[in-house]
Amino acid sequence: MDIRPAATLVLTKDTAEGPKILLLQRTWDAVFMPGYFVFPGGSVDDQEKNGRAHTIGQADTEISQTMAMDEGGADYMLAAVRECFEEAGILLAVDEKGAALTQDHPIHSDREALFKGELTLAELCHRYNLTIPLDRLGYLGHWVTPPGPPRRFDTRFFIAVAPEGQRAxxxxNETIDHVWLSPAEALEDHRSGRRLLGLPTIGTLRILAEFGTTEALMRYVHANPPEPYPNKPWPAVKKDRTTMLEPGAPAYDEAVKLDPEGAGSTHADIVPGKPVEVAAGVIRLTAPNPGMMTGPGTNTYVLGHKRFTVLDPGPDDATHIERILELTGGAIDQVVVTHTHQDHSPATVALKARTGCRVYGQPAPEGPAQDQTFSPDVEPVNGDLIVTEAGTLKALYTPGHASNHLCYLLLEQELLFS
Structure with missing residues (x-):
């Protein structure tokens, strides 16, 4: 499946209640994300490059460098401006005197023609002697749709302050409603089920929610462009042969993190019994219990250097238990459990008997899938901290997969064990 280049423009404005952003609701007939509330945006067209002659501010070379591209960064910005005008009726442009457009500007009568492809943005700029101030856009983020959905997009997110004289x-057609909300309001609407929001929208709103004015927000965005997103295939080993992982593949991020030089030294699949150091002082050891619910097997994590914490020791499997003891030399001070399904916690009993370790986790609820042998010494609650040699684990109460489920965030390395 081809991954389409796309661009999105986040419009923001100051209000008495703080900054608000514009969200549009996609039609329920859309193939991709029907009914979701999104920022204005869409695919980058071949004709975008014709608009470069009508821009002011940074040149394409400088924009592309900021976006970690060889060239064409300005085309993404122009696509974001065009899509915003088509979908939301707001055009980020200035007239021959450098003034922002108002609602009574005649270009608004050509909005539908632009939407239908009868006119291009470059032609409209030429007709009305307009320029697009690309320096007023900040580069906010880069998201690539993971495999699975019927369409995939490689999308650059931009942000700009909405001109005061135009109405959204x-x-x-493509959008059936619009609303100005504070980022906090939008996120709460999503949590309560009032609005559908996609992951890129949620991630963007969380960034925006940190700022009290559009000035502070834009200053931050201009000074802190996002990290480059890997966009090329990466080598890895699969069944003793080198394979190339495409961006978005399950093993891609790990291969890039563990093998930044692209030497092809990592595995494209998880091999039970083979320890993999996924971070400093953090080893993943996969149990030999493959299945529909476990994939290649349950992941056990061993944290530490000389004294160890074992997170999710896995099933009561003698081979796996001996492998954990071999890796740690039996120097296990703690066992930490996310939840008590039969594939995650039963090995705790054997490790406790062999090492005398302290056990952290929530007791098992009733049910045949639960490990009733699990007996914790400490029952962590949300926000509790557990010190390990690899760093401090913060307990996060996350019921759902199981009623007693906890995630653990390794604070210093920003790793979440979920």
Whole structure:
């Protein structure tokens, strides 16, 4: 499946209640994310490059460098501006005197023609002697749709302050509603089920929620462009042969992290019994219990250097238990459990008997899938801290997969064990 280049423009404005952002609701007939509330945006067209002649501010070379591209960064910005005008009725442009456009500017009568492809943004700029101030856009983020959905996009996110003299209006075709909300309001609407939001939208709103004014927000965005997103295949080993992982593949991020030089030294699949150091002082050891619910097997994590913490010791499997003891030399001070399904916690009993370790986790609820042998010494609650040689684990109460489920965040390395 081809991954389409796309661009999104986040419009923000100051209000008495703080900054608000514009969200549009996609039509329920859309193939991709029907009914979701999104920022204005869409695919980058071949004609975008014609608009470069009508821009002011940074040149394409400088923009592309910021976006970690060889060239064409300005085309993403122009696509974001065009899509915003088509979908939301707001055009980020200035007239021959450098003034922002107002609602009574005649270009608004050509909005539908632009939407239908009868006119291009470059032609409209030429007709009305307009320029697009690309320096007013900040580069906010880069998201690539993971494998699975019917369409995939390689999307650059931009942000700009909405011109005061124009009113937002959804197009009635691709978008059926619009709303100005504070980032906190939008996130709460999503949590309560009032609005559908996609992961890129949620991630962007969380960034925006940190700022009290558009000035502070734009200053931050201009000074802190996002890290480059890996966009090329990466080598890894699969069944003793080198294979190339595409961005978005399950093993891609790990291969890039563990093998930044692209030497092909990591594995494309998880091999039970083979320890993999995924971070400093953090080893993943996969149990030999493959299945529909466990994939290649349950992941056990061994944290430490000389004294060890074992996170999710796995099933009561003698081979796996001996492998844990071999890796740690039996120097296990703690066992930490996320939840008590039969594939995650039963090995705790054997490790406790062999090492005398302290056990952390929530007791098992009723049910045949639960490990009733699990007996914790400490029952962590949300926010509790557990010190390990690899860093401090913060307990996060996350019921759902199981009613007693905890995630653990390794604070110093920003690793989440989920």
């Amino acid at each position: 209006s959804h197009d009635g």
